[in-house]
Amino acid sequence: MVYDLRVALLLWAPLGLMFLSLGLQFRKDTAVQRVGKVLGIAGLVLFSVSFLTVPSSPSAASSALFVSILPSLILMIFGLYLALFSGEIPVRRFDPIMRPIGLLLFVLGFALFESMHWSDFSMLPSTTWDGETNRFWMVFRPTFLLAMSSFLLTGGYLVHLVQKRTTQSSLALYATGLCSFMLLMASVFFDGSSTTAEEFHTSVLLAASDVLGFVAGVGLSILAFGLTIWQFERKRPQLNQLPPPNQQQLAKAAEIVQQNLGGDDDE
Amino acid sequence: MNKRLRVQSILFAMSLFLLPIVALILFSQHSTYETEQGLTRFVNAFLTSYTIASVFFVINMFQYSKSRKEPTAPWISMTYAAVLGIFTTLLLSSQGGFLMEENGSQRAQVLYNVIHFTVTTLAIGTVVSILVLILFVNLGVKETENP
Structure with missing residues (x-):
């Protein structure tokens, strides 16, 4: 009973705090958002160390996995972020020389992630x-590679349909999706360092059930809530029937635009 | 884009989405995968993601009701979500004992589902972030070439 309470406080409560923090980021009040960020960071740290604080809980394996994959995830996301904000865009934040470094970091992060398997x-x-392969690693890697193949190939095609300044983006999405698919197939045919090809194949088919269940569940939820919003929105007057904005509304709009535009004052 | 082309495009996009899964199924002759285990996983993933996403949307509907001055919006959305949830749960779990995986009790299964959902969300969330970032990294380059 005491141990259950310890697990609840050191693993489940921090996980709950992370979800709560995510929800609080959607509130308009910046003070509430700040509190949410503090709670989220506290939850993240406590959850990350829960494989040390409550090691005998079966769920602690997920915390160990999170710590193991964190370096590669940070390298991948930060690398692309660096490459994006060092490009020739109006809201550039980094020197253009950082762009190839950012892309290199992404490749290194992906290579690190894959080398953990091979x-x-x-x-x-x-x-x-x-002493065994982490059961959540056998959930995360198949789901990640499968979702990357499916989402990026589909994304590449949908972006191609837009056709304006997106040819290169479409090719990059196809190439990354294809690369991910090749790695997935390689893992199905060749044994990794701690898992056999057969084990991985079973895991990836279960991951397919997971991805489809996830997409269907979230999709149905969006449908239910979208239906409610549509019901209320269709009763509202058309945009062209609305009165023109007053000075106060225009000032508010200008303030929001100003907050979201980067660059110097003279631009 | 005309209507026929739009339908074709959506069908092609869906085929591309399912292509890796279909390829894996085609090569699965020597795998130890059991269909029933896959269905259980699908139902658990479906119900967990539906429940957590619905809770998230209900909280946001309160915000919507405040900004749009529609006090009944959260309650109507909750009713829709609950009715749909109950209906799909009954439909999917009508075979009895269907939702239990390798866990000893109902409580252990529910907790495992939540952790499993978190891991899956982390994987899918990372992929979506990578997709968006790759898209915009390359858009930036193209924009400078053709101002």
Whole structure:
């Protein structure tokens, strides 16, 4: 009973705080958003160390996995963020020389993530827990590669349909999606350092059920709430029937535009 | 884009989405995968994501009702979500004991579902972030070439 309470306080409560923090970011009040961020960081730190604080809980394996994959995820996301904000865009934040470095960081992050499956080099983050392959690693990697293949290939095609300044984006999405698919197929045919090809194949088929269930569940929820919003919105007057904005509304709009535009004052 | 082309495009996009899954199924002759296990996983993923997404949207509907001055909006959306949720749960779990995986009790299964959902969300969330970032990284380059 005492141990259950410990698990609840050191693993489940921090996880709950992370979800709560996410919800609070949608509030308009900046003070509430700030409180949400503090709660989220506290939850993240407590959840990350829960594999040390409550190691015998079966769910602690997810915390160990999170710590193991964090370096590669940070490299991938930060690398692309760096490449994006060092490009020739009006809201540039970094020197243009950082663009190839950002892309290199993304490739390095992806390579690190994949090497965790293919190599048992001791310097790499571990994919084992309690002497066996971490059960959540067998959920995360198949889901990640499968979602990357499906989402990026579909995204590449949908972006191609837009056709304005998107040819290069479409090609990049196709190339990354295809690369991910090849890695997925390679894992199905060749054994990794701690998992056999057959085990991975079973995991990836279960991940397919997961991805489809996730998309269907979230999709149905969006449908239910979209229906409610549509019901209320259709009763409202058309945009062209609305009165013109007053001075106060225009000032508010100008303030929001100003907050969201980057660059110098003379631009 | 005409209507026929739009339908064709949506069908092609859906085929591309399912292509990796279909390829994996075609090569699954030697796999130990069991269909019933896959269905259980699908139903658990579906119900968990539906429940958590609905809770998230209900909280946001209160914000919507305040800004649009529609006090009944959260309650109507909750009713829709609950009716739809109950209907799909009954439909999917009508075979009895269908939702239990390798966990000893109902409580363990529910907690496992939440952790499993978190891991899946992290994977899918990372992929969506990568998709958006790759899209905009390359848009920026194209924009400078053709101002």
